[in-house]
Amino acid sequence: MIHVENMSKEFISPKKYPGFKGAIKGLFSNEKVRKLAVDRISFDIDKGEMVGYIGSNGAGKSTSIKMMTGILTPTDGFCTVNGIVPYEHRQENAANIGVVFGQRTQLWWDLPLSETFSILKEVYNVSDVDYKERMDFLQEVLGFDSFIHSTVRTLSLGQRMRADLAAALLHNPKVLYLDEPTIGLDLVVKDRIRQAIKEINAQYETTVILTTHDLSDIEELCEKIMIIDEGKIIYNGTIAQIKDLYGKRRMLTLDVKEIQTLSDLNFHNIFQLGEDKLQVKKEQSSITFNFDKDSLNISHIISKVMEKTAVRDIKMQDTQITEIVKEIYKHGI
Numbered sequence: 001m002i003h004v005e006n007m008s009k010e011f012i013s014p015k016k017y018p019g020f021k022g023a024i025k026g027l028f029s030n031e032k033v034r035k036l037a038v039d040r041i042s043f044d045i046d047k048g049e050m051v052g053y054i055g056s057n058g059a060g061k062s063t064s065i066k067m068m069t070g071i072l073t074p075t076d077g078f079c080t081v082n083g084i085v086p087y088e089h090r091q092e093n094a095a096n097i098g099v100v101f102g103q104r105t106q107l108w109w110d111l112p113l114s115e116t117f118s119i120l121k122e123v124y125n126v127s128d129v130d131y132k133e134r135m136d137f138l139q140e141v142l143g144f145d146s147f148i149h150s151t152v153r154t155l156s157l158g159q160r161m162r163a164d165l166a167a168a169l170l171h172n173p174k175v176l177y178l179d180e181p182t183i184g185l186d187l188v189v190k191d192r193i194r195q196a197i198k199e200i201n202a203q204y205e206t207t208v209i210l211t212t213h214d215l216s217d218i219e220e221l222c223e224k225i226m227i228i229d230e231g232k233i234i235y236n237g238t239i240a241q242i243k244d245l246y247g248k249r250r251m252l253t254l255d256v257k258e259i260q261t262l263s264d265l266n267f268h269n270i271f272q273l274g275e276d277k278l279q280v281k282k283e284q285s286s287i288t289f290n291f292d293k294d295s296l297n298i299s300h301i302i303s304k305v306m307e308k309t310a311v312r313d314i315k316m317q318d319t320q321i322t323e324i325v326k327e328i329y330k331h332g333i
């Protein structure tokens, strides 16, 4: 559905100097600053896939999405979306895609939502029958009945996001681009939006590209992720794979009968491991081990603790994707 090949985007902007004097100097200077925002990225996304596109601030996510949606033209390489080069055939491409930017609305501020939808129906040439079917479906998954006659400016953020999503989906696009769709939303609305995206993907095999800094969105929705860093794709694969490769930490919490009996145990000495491989935290009635799974065995820990006191409950946690990604952002792959 989406094919991207050696695509780059370089921005060239006039060099800026600080202060008022600097501003004057800038006027007469020809110096330019080059910024390679996207650096020869390549990937393919199949029909019906939901892919998380992540990276730290300024990594190049929005710039790549803008090229795929046809807003920007690459300075090198190319991409096709459903066989169309988006920035060369913007109108044709627009019929195939839906876009939601969480940071700003695409809706008309002063119009009631119902009118906005009617206008979009005309813009996208949606037949009456299709329109009815879509609206019924979207109403069911997003639930905007109670505010459909309100003007957009009076909607709460959560209502507006649901409306934005509905507007982007009214023409049943093949590809849906979501740039931080859950930013600022409370947990209930967030969940509703996620469920809606899932339903849409399941029902219509919509291909979804999702950028977000909330990795629980990704974990909930996507099987695949792509990580971009300084314009380069540094990871493209499944979430399960990345956990396998980088998720070497485990967290084990034991609820024990008598915590004080453990006070004289030094687990670093017992297991011959430093702080980097093992961290131990004691609380009122539990003890938590955060450890490298290749250096230490769970049964070892449990048996050592059980020599001293009874264990009432055991909780094991895998490394969260958030932790892995934080490390990758910090140190690279």
Ligand SMILES: Nc1ncnc2c1ncn2[C@@H]1O[C@H](COP(=O)(O)OP(=O)(O)OP(=O)(O)O)[C@@H](O)[C@H]1O
Pocket: 011, 012, 013, 035, 036, 037, 055, 056, 057, 058, 059, 060, 061, 062, 063, 064
């Ligand atoms: N129109 C532009 N002119 C000059 N530089 C730009 C322009 N748009 C983006 N950039 C630069 O390109 C780089 C990538 O920006 P981009 O918006 O793609 O990042 P992002 O990954 O979406 O970040 P964020 O998570 O903050 O949204 C940044 O260094 C940014 O300053």
Ligand SMILES: [Mg+2]
Pocket: 061, 062, 063
């Ligand atoms: Mg961005």
